[in-house]
Amino acid sequence: MTAADLIDLRPVLWLLLTGAALAALPLTWLLRRHRQASPAQRRHALALLTAVLTFDLIVFGAYTRLSDSGLGCPDWPGCYASASPVGAHAQIGQAQQAHPTGPVTHRKAWIEMIHRYLATGVGALITVLAFWHWRAWWQQRRHRRPAGPPAPEPGPVPTDAAPGWATLCLVWVGLQGAFGALTVTMKLYPAIVTLHLLGGIGLLALLCVQAARQQPLGQPSRPARVGAPGTTCRPAVQALLLLVIAQVMLGGWVSTNYAVLACDSFPHCRAGEAWPVMDFAAGFEWRRELGRQSGGEFLPFEALTAIHMAHRLGAVLVLGVLAWLSLHLLNAPDPGQRRAGRCLAALGSAQLLTGLSNVVLDWPLPSALAHTAGAALMVALLSTWLAAQPRPQGLGRQLAAGPAARVSADTP
Template sequence: MDAQSLYDLSPLARLMLMGVVVALGPLAWVWLRNRQASPARRLRALTLLTLFLTFDLVLFGAFTRLTDSGLGCPDWPGCYGNASPVGAHAEISAAQSAMPTGPVTHGKAWVEMIHRYLATGVGVLILTLAVTSWLQRKHNQGGVPISPWWPTATLVWVCLQGAFGALTVTQKLFPAIVTLHLIGGLVLLALLCAQAVRYSQAQDERVPVPLKPATRWLLGATFAAVVLQVTLGGWVSTNYAVLACNEFPTCQGSWWPYMDFRQGFELWRHLGMTADGEHIGFAALTAIHYTHRLFAYAVFVALGLLAWRLHRLEPLRTQARWIAGLALWQFATGLSNVVLDWPLVAAVSHTGGAAALVVVLTWSLFASRTALDTVSASNLSASRLSA
């Protein structure tokens, strides 16, 4: 396929229609269950459902990547210029006959296109959230008005995420772009989670839980560390470096195996190649894997400490339990990837655990506030009332 045919927009309208069809089910479910509810309650329900479906989309994206289906349809946004693999049957059959285990097969094409259908459906739901929030922006419940800016920012971000999805295909799984696409999905989860927390606070007339500055700092630092660790994990996965170390806790029989960090963390290069066009060395893959493993130890300790600190606060005990449970889940699935030779279930579960951690930490951040800020806000409100 030549460079000009990598982008074929002829099936775009049909794909958008497919996204509307995918979104109609969730929209109808929210409307039926919340017909008599307030606008804030309906927005909260739709945001939570969109968050859930976006989480599923991240998992299916991991499944797409791990089954090598990312190039199942080598053009964008359709499949050989068609809206589904059915219309591209001849082209896919020819590619599969020429290379039976290659990137293009009927099964891989369907996995890739289902991923695109789901992504388009989520985009329609986010567009609905943005439009509805603008229409209801003057509504006020519990003293907290509905802000259209969060859904608008989410809509802009999902459009950028779609662009990265297109580049993932047309740039032939360029590692930096694939990793950024993964991180973009997690940012989307965080944006939706933040909105869901705000709507819940508005509906229940709750204020953020005051935290001591040290605990609040620990929460923010742990969130940043998890994001960095997920980025490292994405770099491991997109470079297929998981099996560079197939034992634990050592790697290749050593506590410090031979590693090439310069080559391993050379960001702008094609898959399996260096920037100079040479094949990437095994020492580089080892450096990628072992860096992710070493940093995981620090993140695991930080998550444990954070869970212990939050568990001492009654309003945040649910988040504390989730953080502790997900930390253990990540340890178990990460270890399974190493000692069981990267089974698909463990690999997808590991990505799911990382996405869930981002959601729970975002939930904790927006459900809390530094105690000093809370006191200051209370004093300000009291001053205004007395005035």
């Protein structure tokens, strides 16, 4: 397959129809379940549902990568210019016969295409969500207009109808699709694959923020009932979220460079080597192909060791901040903060156990998937907590802003 054949748009229509059909299933369930709910409640429920399905997509994307199925279909968006591996049965069979353990097999092709179908379905749900918000926003502006002149200045749009977050998610998922195409056409270029993972995590965080900030007016915040840390801990939660995102990037760099097994023991990297020889310059060179240096030479083992050890050191920092914040919340007088502390401690413990098992148990697939899921869940939880809590304001600023301005303060 030549470079010109890597992108073939002939199956786009069928892929879009498949994604729309997949999106119709949860959307129909949501409309039936919330048939007595208000439009604002339905939009909020769809944001939550899309966030859950995005989390599932991130985990399945990790499975696609860890099962070496990222090039199961070597072109984009279809599979050998077909909408499914069924239409490419002959081509896949030839590739599998030539290289039985290579990147293209029938099983890997199905895994890769299912991932694309699910991603298209999530994109369709985000499109519906943006349409609903823009429709509600337009209806509210139209109903606010008086019958005759003069027309007053339009007031702030209520939080539950503000289309900004939904539009941002729609733009983001489009960029994520572009990175998905580059992942295939650039043959698993490590920097692109890592950015694709970060894009999925970022999309999940945006959907969680949207669901938390665009609660139907007059309803209590769900994250507050779960136990949000509160405004006093906001700087610490922000710092922890940034550290977790940086650690996710390091973890993605470890996974995309297959550096997990560069160290096979704990707490030492290897038996008798607490601080092994490492090549950070080669390991963290972004402009290079998989397994190669920028000059085309093979990536040295010391570079893989540096990648692995950087992720370990980052984990120490993240777990330290997480432990401090968890203890602070566990000792707080508010029951909601204590619940938040227990939740953080449980997530941190699970991440530590799954990370260790990846090393000492020779990178088992369930543990690797659980580690990715835990990282995504932590980002989702911290993002929701931050979005659910109002920004601290002085009393004079609050009085000057008025209730209408405070309602719209959370719109992007």
